[in-house]
Amino acid sequence: MPLRERVFSVLIVSASDKLNSSLRELLPESHYDTVTVAGSVNEAQRILQERSYDIVIINAPLPDDFGRKFAIDVCTTHNSAVAILVRSEMYEEIYEKVYPHGVFALRKPTSTTIMLQALDWLRSARERLRKLEKQTVSLEEKMAEIRLVNHAKWTLIEALNMTEADAHRYIEKQAMDRCVTKGEIARSILNTYK
DSSP, X not given: OOOOOOOEEEEEEOSOHHHHHHHHHTSOTTTEEEEEEESSHHHHXXXXXXXXXXXXXXXXXXXXXXXXXXXXXXXXXXSOEEEEEEEGGGHHHHHHHHGGGTOEEEEESOXXXXXXXXXXXXXXXXXXXXXXXXXXXXXXXXXXXXXXXXXXXXXXXXXXXXXXXXXXXXXXXXXXXXXXXXXXXXXXXXXXXO
């Protein structure tokens, strides 16, 4: 099976046309499908309400806010990899405040090489977030099935006066005998007795 190259969406939050232009040149369509630019935190917040982005790059300061709190907010409430670019003299202070939340910090001015490396890190971070999202969904599905099976067990206990252990064995045996999941047996029990 051939490997499919992942394509990332990017939100650039920057009031600097020069930086925006430079970043766009570093984001080829082969790796980045949607590149959107917002000139302020308020505009970026409106954009993020409409859709999510894989990568968010913030060029601080912005006209309506510095951008540090926004970077932390995006990193903690969205599944985006976030980087904030700050002047060298402010780097240490900003880095100490953002790194515990998973925000990458970069010193300005920066070189093309460093920016390309940062984009690679952001893509890697976003891929890790994708895997965690899949694990979360899988765990949520398992928890839902456990709740469903427990509900079916209590239905058997009430309807057929089974013990909890007997109800549990009954559901497991039915699932094995029919080659279906315990969740499917639980649904069938609930449809029969409710």
